[in-house]
Amino acid sequence: MSGxxxxxxxxxxxxxxxxxxxxxLVKMVERCYNNVPLYKERLDKAGIQPGDIKSIExxxxxxxxxxxxxxxxxxxxxFAVPKEELIRIHASSGTTGKQTVVGYTGHDIDIxxxxxxxxxxxxGGSRSDYVHVSYGYGLFTGGLGLHxxxxxxGATAIPVSSGNTKRQVQILQDYGSDIIxxxxxxxxxxxxxxxxxxxxxxxxxxxxxxxxxxxxxxNMRRELEKILDIKAYDIYGLSEIAGxxxxxxxxxxxxxxxxxxWFYPEIIDPExxxxxxxxxxxxxxxxxxxxxxxxxxxxxxxxxxxxTREKCECGRTLVKMAKPKGRTDDMLIIRGINxxxxxxxxxxxxLKMDPNYLIVVDRVGNLDTMEVQVEMPPEDFSDTxxxxxxxxxxxxxxxQSTLNISAKVRLVEPKSLPRSEGKAVRVIDKxxx
Amino acid sequence: xxxxxxxxxxxxxxxxxxxxxxLAKAGVDIRAMSVADTSDFGILRLxxxxxxxxxxxxxxxxxxxxxxxxLAVGVNDTPGGLAAxxxxxxxxxxxxxxxxxxxxxxxxxxxxxxxxxxxxxxxxVLKDNGIILLTEEEIMAMSNPQGQQP
Numbered sequence: 001m002s003g004x005x006x007x008x009x010x011x012x013x014x015x016x017x018x019x020x021x022x023x024x025l026v027k028m029v030e031r032c033y034n035n036v037p038l039y040k041e042r043l044d045k046a047g048i049q050p051g052d053i054k055s056i057e058x059x060x061x062x063x064x065x066x067x068x069x070x071x072x073x074x075x076x077x078x079f080a081v082p083k084e085e086l087i088r089i090h091a092s093s094g095t096t097g098k099q100t101v102v103g104y105t106g107h108d109i110d111i112x113x114x115x116x117x118x119x120x121x122x123x124g125g126s127r128s129d130y131v132h133v134s135y136g137y138g139l140f141t142g143g144l145g146l147h148x149x150x151x152x153x154g155a156t157a158i159p160v161s162s163g164n165t166k167r168q169v170q171i172l173q174d175y176g177s178d179i180i181x182x183x184x185x186x187x188x189x190x191x192x193x194x195x196x197x198x199x200x201x202x203x204x205x206x207x208x209x210x211x212x213x214x215x216x217x218x219n220m221r222r223e224l225e226k227i228l229d230i231k232a233y234d235i236y237g238l239s240e241i242a243g244x245x246x247x248x249x250x251x252x253x254x255x256x257x258x259x260x261x262w263f264y265p266e267i268i269d270p271e272x273x274x275x276x277x278x279x280x281x282x283x284x285x286x287x288x289x290x291x292x293x294x295x296x297x298x299x300x301x302x303x304x305x306x307x308t309r310e311k312c313e314c315g316r317t318l319v320k321m322a323k324p325k326g327r328t329d330d331m332l333i334i335r336g337i338n339x340x341x342x343x344x345x346x347x348x349x350x351l352k353m354d355p356n357y358l359i360v361v362d363r364v365g366n367l368d369t370m371e372v373q374v375e376m377p378p379e380d381f382s383d384t385x386x387x388x389x390x391x392x393x394x395x396x397x398x399x400q401s402t403l404n405i406s407a408k409v410r411l412v413e414p415k416s417l418p419r420s421e422g423k424a425v426r427v428i429d430k431x432x433x
Numbered sequence: 434x435x436x437x438x439x440x441x442x443x444x445x446x447x448x449x450x451x452x453x454x455x456l457a458k459a460g461v462d463i464r465a466m467s468v469a470d471t472s473d474f475g476i477l478r479l480x481x482x483x484x485x486x487x488x489x490x491x492x493x494x495x496x497x498x499x500x501x502x503x504l505a506v507g508v509n510d511t512p513g514g515l516a517a518x519x520x521x522x523x524x525x526x527x528x529x530x531x532x533x534x535x536x537x538x539x540x541x542x543x544x545x546x547x548x549x550x551x552x553x554x555x556x557x558v559l560k561d562n563g564i565i566l567l568t569e570e571e572i573m574a575m576s577n578p579q580g581q582q583p
Contacts (some may be wrong), residue, residue, distance in 0.1 A: 064466060326517075383476060385469050388441075388471075412443055413443050415495065416443070
């Protein structure tokens with residue numbers, strides 16, 4: 001078994017951890033109440049004063065925070081610090097045209113980097129490793145999250161970012177990358193490229209991969225381990241809470257340890273909001289108890305998972321979450337990017353088109369594909385193919401700029417898509433996960 | 434100039450059968466047709482004896498339809514016959530977007546539908562070059578092979 005990045009915190013007794021969490025929660029609620037108007041208003045309305053929250057056991061008294069709250073206060077309305085204290089902004093897809101914007105202080109970046117560093121050590125990473133980061137760098141948290149984690153650990157980060165797969169393979173081969181971080185589907189694509197280039201994966205130094213930002217299965221794990229000749233590990237995160245590293249899988253591959261000294265998890269019944277006991281599946285909810293810039297209270301992740309608190313064979317006592325097995329909303333994860341069907345609706349409306357559409361998601365050769373079927377607006381129809389192709393192109397570029405993902409647009413006959421009768425079928429997901 | 438009907442169709446089984454059935458039910462006779470297609474969709478272009486009736490029938494089926502003015506050109510059914518017309522257009526700076534042939538019962542004459550970027554200029558150029566243009570009335574009056582109106 002590998003060692004620890006921070007044994008004190010990763011192997012803390014339950015009692016000590018609860019005590020720390022309680023102390024931090026009390027401080028956090030006060031910070032939110034005094035600095036975030038939305039929280040003051042919401043707590044006042046619920047008749048709760050910061051003083052009513054004395055320990056982690058009082059958490060259930062606090063109202064939930066939703067993704068829509070971030071949209072309603074777009075872009076920076078939920079930040080709890082003045083901008084002088086911010087050092088970083090990231091953003092992810094919102095449910096409509098607006099992105100979900102998140103901010104970090106120096107301290108926030110530090111605990112996020114530590115979260116990733118803990119993970120890297122738990123899968124055998126050390127200062128002598130080359131950490132090959134193939135997540136996209138930019139507003140997306142994937143790239144910079146693992147990058148800072150690798151540096152925090154003292155390993156060597158290789159900021160390859162995503163794309164240019166042959167160059168990725170060249171770097172794996174020439175630099176001798178030890179650990180690769182990317183989405184599982186991209187890892188699969190890299191694996192196939194290794195094979196297509198006639199390279200035996202056994203000749204690569206690569207020994208482990210941290211794969212996240214999209215759902216994957218045990219089957220996919222076995223395939224990835226075979227095609228790249230590595231151990232494949234899961235890493236979980238969301239930008240609202242920090243980014244990748246909120247929870248990380250250790251060498252035991254039996255669930256992901258949550259960095260619960262900073263990100264306090266609960267599992268709730270998504271219908272009633274009631275907290276469920278360990279072992280039961282429900283919606284994962286996080287409360288940031290160690291962050292400064294964006295300390296969210298009981299944030300509804302919409303991911304369905306469950307928690308276990310038995311001590312892990314690796315020695316860590318950090319609570320573990322199961323691989324998320326679905327969503328409580330209609331969010332799709334396509335090539336690691338969050339896509340909400342409502343974003344497509346928003347794009348069509350912005351083009352003054354009827355919001356009738358069908359999203360068809362598939363996986364071709366381990367890469368996700370997204371097709372958006374749109375009804376031909378009769379008033380835009382003319383006799384030339386050129387006009388129709390330019391209409392498809394116009395819709396595709398508008399989708400690309402809102403979704404940050406390329407989608408194929410297919411025009412279909414007017415009134416041929418299912419109509420909303422209560423709940424219209426807007427998505428067909430053909431991927432077999 | 435005559436009116437052409439364009440209909441948007443998806444590339445999937447049975448669509449052409451459906452569309453021709455719509456016209457049959459409406460009692461519309463097809464004079465000429467052509468399909469332009471991509472991998473996903475096609476545009477069916479039709480010259481019919483009664484465009485208004487055809488458009489109404491298609492709209493009732495919620496189909497995307499548009500009307501375009503095109504030229505129906507009569508040329509000598511001999512080598513070089515069409516070249517006389519296209520050369521006249523080209524040398525006068527008129528572009529042809531697309532073209533398709535037309536069934537004719539008139540001996541020695543072939544008809545071609547031309548969609549050009551400047552109809553008025555094209556009409557003048559073609560007439561100046563002695564090329565025959567069919568009128569809407571002539572299309573309407575074209576009889577079916579039995580010589581009877583359906």
